[in-house]
Amino acid sequence: MSEDTNIISEFGKYSSWLNTLEDMDDTSWVKPIAQGKWSVSEIIAHIINWDNHLLSVVIPSVRNEKGMEFPDLDNYNIKASDYAKSGISQSKLLEEAKDTRNLLVKELNELPAEKLNKSLTANGVTHCPHTGTPYSLIYIVKEFTDHDNHHKGQIIQFLMEKTT
Structure with a gap:
């Protein structure tokens, strides 16, 4: 299995992990995971929002060999929180x-390796300021996997504390 395939496979595991949340009680689902933090429902909506952005904006841009654009984080994240609180x-x-x-994993798997690995800008920036690595779609997918894992860890911790 290629490194790209491994990265996309890891990214896809989030979907299966969501099954572990199906039996959560309603109170825990909407309760903030800590003071000043989001609820589990808001975190899930937040990740959906970013997945939709990758599908509707980033992948089409990569297909056209244009730079990747990401919205203002705070405003974009507020929309996710509002969606989670909308009654869904x-x-x-x-x-x-x-x-x-x-769907996102399917789209990623259909892209050729050249597209996944092509150096592109992210909001006009060529390299990650933390690692110095050139931006590419596969690099962004790896970053999003780390982001998912951060939030999964928060949720797991919250659920463990709830049962002790």
Whole structure:
């Protein structure tokens, strides 16, 4: 398996992990995971929002060999929080999260390696300021996997603390 395939496969595992949240009680689903933090539902909506951005903006841009654009984080994240609080059910939000991620993984798997690895800008920047690595779609997917894992860890910790 190529490194690209491994990265995309890791990214796709989030979809299966969501199944572990199906039996969460309603109170825990909407309760902030810590003071000043989001609820599990808001975190899931937040990840859906970014998956949708990758699908609708970033992948088409990469296909056209244009730079990748990302919106203002705070405003974009507020939209996700509002969506989670809109009255959408837990089962519907989880289904949407799985469907969106599965579609995103399918789209990524259909892109040729040259497109996945082509150096492109992210909001006009050529290299990651933290690692010095040139930006490419596959690099962004790896970053998003790390982002998912951060939030999964927060949720797992919250659920463990709830049961002790």
